[in-house]
Amino acid sequence: MTAAGFSPQAGEESAEELAAAQLRRQVARQFGRSLHIRTLDTGSCAACEQEIRLLAAPHYDLHRLGLFFTPAPRHADMLLVTGPMIRAFDVAVRKTYEAMPGPKLVVATGACALGGVYQPDAFTHGGAGEMLPVDVWIPGCPPSPLALLQGLLVAVGRLAEKSRTMTFVQNGNPR
Amino acid sequence: MTAVRTEEAPGLRDLLADLARLGSAPASRASSVVSLTVPVGGLEQVVHRLIAEPGARLADMFASAEPQRSGWPERNSEPVRLRMVWALDAHRAYLITESLVDSASYPELSDIAPAAFIEECEIYEQFGIRPAGGKPLNRLVLPPHAGRDFPRLGRAPLEEPGEVHALHLVGGQAFEYPFGPVRQVGVESLYYGLVTSGEEVVDLYLFTWHKHRGVELRLQGCCLADALFYVERMEGLGAVANGWAFAAAAEAVLGIAPTEEALRARAVALELERLYNHAAATAALCQACGLSVGQAQAEIALERLHRVNAAAFGHRYLFGVIDIGGVRQAPDVAALRAALPAAYGELRRATDALLATNSLVDRLEATGILTAEAARRLGLVGPVARSTGLSLDARADHPVAPYDRHPPAVATGEAGDVLARFRVMLAEAGESVALIGDLLDAGTGTGTVRAAIPGSAGRPLPGRAAIGQPRPAGRGQGGEPGNLRHGLGWAESSRGETLAWLALDHDGLITRARLRPASARNWRGFDDAARSQNVFTDIPIIEASFWLTVAGIAR
Amino acid sequence: MPLWFARGLRRGVVTTRYPAQRDPSAADLPTPPAFCAEKLTREVADQLCQACPCGALSRAGDALTFDAGACTACGRCAQAVPGAVTRSGEFELAATRREHLIKQIPLVGESER
Numbered sequence: 001m002t003a004a005g006f007s008p009q010a011g012e013e014s015a016e017e018l019a020a021a022q023l024r025r026q027v028a029r030q031f032g033r034s035l036h037i038r039t040l041d042t043g044s045c046a047a048c049e050q051e052i053r054l055l056a057a058p059h060y061d062l063h064r065l066g067l068f069f070t071p072a073p074r075h076a077d078m079l080l081v082t083g084p085m086i087r088a089f090d091v092a093v094r095k096t097y098e099a100m101p102g103p104k105l106v107v108a109t110g111a112c113a114l115g116g117v118y119q120p121d122a123f124t125h126g127g128a129g130e131m132l133p134v135d136v137w138i139p140g141c142p143p144s145p146l147a148l149l150q151g152l153l154v155a156v157g158r159l160a161e162k163s164r165t166m167t168f169v170q171n172g173n174p175r
Numbered sequence: 176m177t178a179v180r181t182e183e184a185p186g187l188r189d190l191l192a193d194l195a196r197l198g199s200a201p202a203s204r205a206s207s208v209v210s211l212t213v214p215v216g217g218l219e220q221v222v223h224r225l226i227a228e229p230g231a232r233l234a235d236m237f238a239s240a241e242p243q244r245s246g247w248p249e250r251n252s253e254p255v256r257l258r259m260v261w262a263l264d265a266h267r268a269y270l271i272t273e274s275l276v277d278s279a280s281y282p283e284l285s286d287i288a289p290a291a292f293i294e295e296c297e298i299y300e301q302f303g304i305r306p307a308g309g310k311p312l313n314r315l316v317l318p319p320h321a322g323r324d325f326p327r328l329g330r331a332p333l334e335e336p337g338e339v340h341a342l343h344l345v346g347g348q349a350f351e352y353p354f355g356p357v358r359q360v361g362v363e364s365l366y367y368g369l370v371t372s373g374e375e376v377v378d379l380y381l382f383t384w385h386k387h388r389g390v391e392l393r394l395q396g397c398c399l400a401d402a403l404f405y406v407e408r409m410e411g412l413g414a415v416a417n418g419w420a421f422a423a424a425a426e427a428v429l430g431i432a433p434t435e436e437a438l439r440a441r442a443v444a445l446e447l448e449r450l451y452n453h454a455a456a457t458a459a460l461c462q463a464c465g466l467s468v469g470q471a472q473a474e475i476a477l478e479r480l481h482r483v484n485a486a487a488f489g490h491r492y493l494f495g496v497i498d499i500g501g502v503r504q505a506p507d508v509a510a511l512r513a514a515l516p517a518a519y520g521e522l523r524r525a526t527d528a529l530l531a532t533n534s535l536v537d538r539l540e541a542t543g544i545l546t547a548e549a550a551r552r553l554g555l556v557g558p559v560a561r562s563t564g565l566s567l568d569a570r571a572d573h574p575v576a577p578y579d580r581h582p583p584a585v586a587t588g589e590a591g592d593v594l595a596r597f598r599v600m601l602a603e604a605g606e607s608v609a610l611i612g613d614l615l616d617a618g619t620g621t622g623t624v625r626a627a628i629p630g631s632a633g634r635p636l637p638g639r640a641a642i643g644q645p646r647p648a649g650r651g652q653g654g655e656p657g658n659l660r661h662g663l664g665w666a667e668s669s670r671g672e673t674l675a676w677l678a679l680d681h682d683g684l685i686t687r688a689r690l691r692p693a694s695a696r697n698w699r700g701f702d703d704a705a706r707s708q709n710v711f712t713d714i715p716i717i718e719a720s721f722w723l724t725v726a727g728i729a730r
Numbered sequence: 731m732p733l734w735f736a737r738g739l740r741r742g743v744v745t746t747r748y749p750a751q752r753d754p755s756a757a758d759l760p761t762p763p764a765f766c767a768e769k770l771t772r773e774v775a776d777q778l779c780q781a782c783p784c785g786a787l788s789r790a791g792d793a794l795t796f797d798a799g800a801c802t803a804c805g806r807c808a809q810a811v812p813g814a815v816t817r818s819g820e821f822e823l824a825a826t827r828r829e830h831l832i833k834q835i836p837l838v839g840e841s842e843r
Contacts, residue, residue: 037360038360039360039361040357040364041357041362041363041364041386042364043364043385043386043388044363044411044726045408045409045410045411045412045724045726046363046410046411046412046724046725046726047408047411047412047414047492048411049361049362049363050411050412050455050492051491052361053361053362054474054477054478054481056361056474057458057471057474057475057477057478058471058474058475058478058744058745059474059475059478059744059745059746060478060745060746060748061745061746064745069360069361070360071358071359071360083386084388086385086386086387086388087318087320088318088319088320088384088385088386088387089356089364089385089386092356092357092364092385095357096357111784111799111800111801111802112408114799114800114828114831115797115799115800115828116784116785116786116797116799116800116801116802117405117408117784117800117802118388119785121326121389122325122326122389123326123387123388123389124388129828134828135826136824136825136826137799137824137825137826137827137828137831138823138824139762139798139799139800139801139823139825139831140802140803140821140823141408141494141801141802141803141804142411142491142492143823144491144756144759144821146746146748146753146755146756146759146821146822147759147821147822147823147824149748149749150748150749150821150822150823150824151823151824153749154824154826155824159749161824161825161826161830162820162822162823162824163798163820163822163823163824163825163830163831164825164830166798166818166820166823166833167833167835168762168763168764168765168796168798168818168820168833168835169764169765169766169767169833169835170764170765170766170767170816170818171766171767171768400783400806401783404783404784404804404806405783408802468734468738469734472734472737475741475744482755482758485755485758485759485760486758489758489760489805490760491759494760494802494804495760495804495805503805503809524737528733528734528737531733
């Protein structure tokens with residue numbers, strides 16, 4: 001179950017679909033007030049981890065937004081994944097994800113976890129999407145704490161996603 | 176006997192023709208890397224002599240598959256070249272011995288066994304050759320499911336490596352359990368085995384195959400520019416140091432000398448990297464000791480230092496600064512001068528207060544003691560080694576510009592405990608700020624020398640091309656095997672000396688890249704420091720005081 | 731402990747107001763490129779794709795495919811063709827679907843010879 005990214009067809013919902021949508025919204029609201037995050041390094045270079053640690057530092061202080069880190073997957077609502085998903089790590093990934101009770105979110109962050117940098121091969125899956133159902137993708141190498149904050153808040157529905165409408169095209173003369 | 180083929184000044188040739196005369200200094204600055212070929216039968220004698228030399232240490236040991244006539248190494252070809260990189264710190268030189276191994280084993284080099292054990296295991300898994308004598312080798316590099324066809328640098332070993340660790344006796348009762356790889360939040364995955372009798376750490380051994388990305392394998396066949404991208408991202412907290420070592424190795428092969436301004440720019444970036452790493456270690460130390468306020472203060476300083484990096488070089492972790500032949504950009508001097516003193520002031524005030532906090536100092540003193548003898552035996556580098564009293568610093572021992580004109584004061588400690596390592600780091604941080612000031616005064620610029628760098632048309636990207644695909648035919652002309660050009664580069668990262676060794680073919684593509692960040696050398700000291708008289712809660716404190724990365728060893 | 735308390739009070743609050751307010755430190759962050767539409771000929775597009783070390787840029791026919799998720803903001807594309815690439819300044823890049831980060835940028839037809 002995911003708490004983000006659901007868009008029902010107008011007028012076509014069954015009673016169950018309506019109930020599911022309502023449940024998702026309630027979950028999103030709950031997560032939006034208090035979210036516990038478990039991080040998972042699947043083979044990163046350690047820079048993503050440093051930026052994630054800085055989220056709890058005074059300059060960013062994720063606690064003021066109702067976001068918390070927890071070492072226990074059992075207490076976690078969200079799995080924050082870095083690294084290109086090294087195959088030797090599969091068992092640990094599966095165990096960590098399955099130890100988290102639902103509803104849960106998965107956020108993949110960093111160019112490695114998004115499939116850049118490493119292609120799928122014998123060593124790595126080449127991205128988090130191969131092993132986990134990712135709800136939100138946060139690019140960056142490494143993603144700055146500001147980018148991480150935006151991504152976490154998008155995941156709990158408190159901020160709107162912006163990347164969908166970005167074009168990365170400059171018309172006319174550059175500033 | 177020992178065939179001598181020097182690549183530098185002839186003065187060194189005489190010296191090394193008779194290893195007994197190693198007491199004299201090299202003839203000139205250019206002669207700072209010497210290569211010797213040593214027949215494998217004489218290797219034990221040579222090692223025995225070198226280990227007895229004061230100021231000499233084994234810096235690295237690795238193998239490469241012998242290239243065929245076409246100039247391209249075939250993975251299953253025989254024989255294998257075994258190389259050892261010795262740092263002759265007293266003579267300000269590196270010595271590389273090269274031995275052709277045409278059977279499945281090489282002599283048991285018991286003199287260097289502690290300093291070379293991890294490398295021996297790695298070479299066995301990657302190339303299938305092992306030291307004679309039948310001692311058990313552990314699985315370190317490749318995961319347990321790796322079959323004979325799993326991509327490696329050379330041949331698969333005939334017998335799979337085992338999992339053998341030292342026997343231990345603790346009054347009859349001890350239990351052993353694996354810890355990790357998923358551990359505390361926000362730290363890298365690390366997998367280790369812990370042996371305990373209850374609270375005390377009896378033994379601790381690392382597994383590193385869970386993060387092995389095959390970086391050295393990926394770099395084969397790449398052009399230098401693409402490889403640099405991967406080298407920076409091999410260990411993100413050491414991007415500048417590892418990038419510099421790699422670029423220096425490439426420049427040694429290609430005969431390029433970056434300009435003085437570019438080298439000063441590189442050094443500014445390297446010192447900034449040292450600064451933020453030491454600040455991060457301070458924060459981690461406070462966190463491990465449960466001093467939240469100290470942690471917050473250190474993190475404030477750390478964040479400010481990252482912002483200084485972004486203002487000066489456009490990236491919080493200084494990716495994209497090093498370039499082959501120089502730097503990709505010069506620092507924004509005005510921004511750096513404006514922001515750095517205040518950021519360092521934050522760190523200094525925080526650490527002064529920490530060292531005045533008795534509860535913290537008590538916690539750090541006598542924790543995780545490493546002796547100078549252990550540091551020497553294991554070939555450790557960096558603040559970990561310096562805190563035991565060994566004065567090892569690649570900037571001082573193997574100076575390359577600009578450190579020849581701007582030599583840093585090398586900070587050492589004595590006790591070898593967590594407090595000593597912390598003090599060394601803090602002394603270095605202060606020295607780094609002073610150095611940056613001097614370097615900016617002397618002038619920085621790009622001045623990257625692009626002329627001789629091989630072009631990049633039509634090359635396969637590392638990671639983009641599937642590992643294990645046969646290389647296109649006709650790659651790399653000419654060549655007698657052994658005519659490949661190779662070079663050694665080094666830099667002093669915040670964790671210690673990092674090395675890079677490159678072999679390029681005649682197109683300028685990489686046939687073998689050996690990357691040895693300081694973490695790859697220093698993790699073996701972690702076992703020693705964690706053992707005996709330490710309890711579980713000491714382990715994070717010791718880990719923070721080492722401030723290594725898993726990415727640096729599991730590459 | 732009074733030492734730390736006094737120190738903290740003296741410094742004041744350093745916490746960012748983000749997302750309620752913009753954070754000035756974002757101006758120094760490396761960000762993905764923005765491509766100058768009128769400069770994107772097939773030739774230029776191919777040069778850009780060649781420069782990218784992690785496959786974020788590829789060309790299929792008359793469109794440049796840019797994967798902002800794979801992009802590491804390394805700047806090699808800007809270095810290769812400086813006139814065609816500028817800084818986007820975008821760092822709020824989170825996406826709920828991976829496809830939202832993959833952009834098709836139309837090229838400007840054949841280059842004149």
